[in-house]
Amino acid sequence: MPGTGGLGPAGAVRAIERVLLDGLDPEAAPARSAVPVPAGELLLMPAAAGPYAGVKIAGVVPDNPARGLPRITGSYLLLDGATLQPLAVLDGAALTALRTPAVTAAALARLAEPEAEHLVVFGSGPQAYGHLDALLAVRPLRRLTVVARDPGRVAALVAYGRGLGLMASAGGPEAVGRADVVVCCTTARTPLFDGALVPAHAAVAAVGSHEPEAREVDEVLVGRAELYVEARTVAAREAGDLLLAGVGGRQLWNLAELVRGDALVPDGRPRFFKSVGMAWEDLAVAAEVYRAGRRRAP
Known part of the structure; x- marks a missing residue:
């Protein structure tokens, strides 16, 4: 196969x-x-x-x-x-493992600042590696911080990042305060970090869950950010990060609007892309x- x-x-x-x-x-x-x-x-x-x-x-x-x-x-x-x-x-x-990071990279190519250098990734599994590779294709990353539970897997991903020429290290959730890009690719069901710490210029993506009862980011980040999804119809069923934050009548831009240049991409506030995976x-x-x-x- x-x-x-x-x-x-x-x-x-x-x-x-x-x-x-x-x-x-x-x-x-x-x-x-x-x-x-x-x-x-x-x-x-x-x-x-x-x-x-x-x-x-x-x-x-x-x-x-x-x-x-x-x-x-x-x-x-x-x-x-x-x-x-x-x-x-x-x-x-x-x-x-290839398509999920590609979707994120297509979004963050429009949402992350052109000079974005510091990636903070939550998770140390295949999606973490895939997202690092994909984001290097769209942004001039120079620094990687890995936040995950398993020290051995964290060390392996840090070594992989260094092999790609990045300044890579392990870190904690507070690392988002110094990030240009944050990617969450975990099995977490509750928020991974304090959304108030995310800089106003940063872009954040969460890809780890397609369940309405699970989320990787908190309502603080969702409340601060401009919001982007693959499709509003699917997000309304499956995007726990948004549903649990009670987005209500908030504007959600879909990926087609973003790629075609029709979506608002503001300065001065974080941009948050929530992916659940689509056929x-x-x-x-x-x-x-x-x-x-x-x-x-x-």
């Missing part, structure tokens, strides 16, 4: 941007189906756009990391859009993996 065929972070970001610039409406995208199972949760995520259709079947298994296995499992079936004949099967976990994103990246593989074929 192929992974992501050598497609890198920059290519994945371009794939996300391309489908939005071509007119895809995230608000009309099919909803995710979530089925509780004894091991965790099964997710079914179908989508169709342009010449392709596809579906991801993903498992979320909270106990897997303790077994040395990925928390996210699954497969992606890419189909020809006109005939629905199978074209490729991809590793669902590898696809998720059209998987399709966009899976299709690019497939196209890239065909271009390399003899």
Whole structure:
């Protein structure tokens, strides 16, 4: 089963941007189906756009990391859009590890200051590595602070950052007070830091949960920030970071509006992007993996 065929972070970001610039409406995208199972949760995520259709079947298994296995499992079936004949099967976990950071990077390429240098990342799993790689494709990062619970995994990510030429170190939640960009990619169900500490110039992204009862940021940050989501329809069901903060009638800009240049991006207040994961994103990246593989074929 192929992974992501050598497609890198920059290519994945371009794939996300391309489908939005071509007119895809995230608000009309099919909803995710979530089925509780004894091991965790099964997710079914179908989508169709342009010449392709596809579906991801993903498992979320909270106990897997303790077994040395990925928390996210699954497969992606890419189909020809006109005939629905199978074209490729991809590793669902590898696809998720590429597409989630690509979505964040597409947003933060517009929300983070052009000279943003200091990234604070909460988490030390695959998404933390993926987000670091993706954000280096869109911003001139020079400094990395890792905030996570497992000292060994923190040390490994710090070493990885140093290998990329960054000034990297472990830190605590208070590091957000010196951040240009903050990314939360954890399994936390309660806020990770005091939102009052986030500088007014900073951009923050939270990607760790698609549950309405879980959040990684507090109502203080949400209240201070301009708010951005993949789609308002999905955020209203799944974005606990916003729902638990009681955003009510607040303006939420979606990712298409942001990428197309229609969203307000203010100075003088933080910008907060909340991602829950959507099926059209998987399709966009899976299709690019497939196209890239065909271009390399003899």
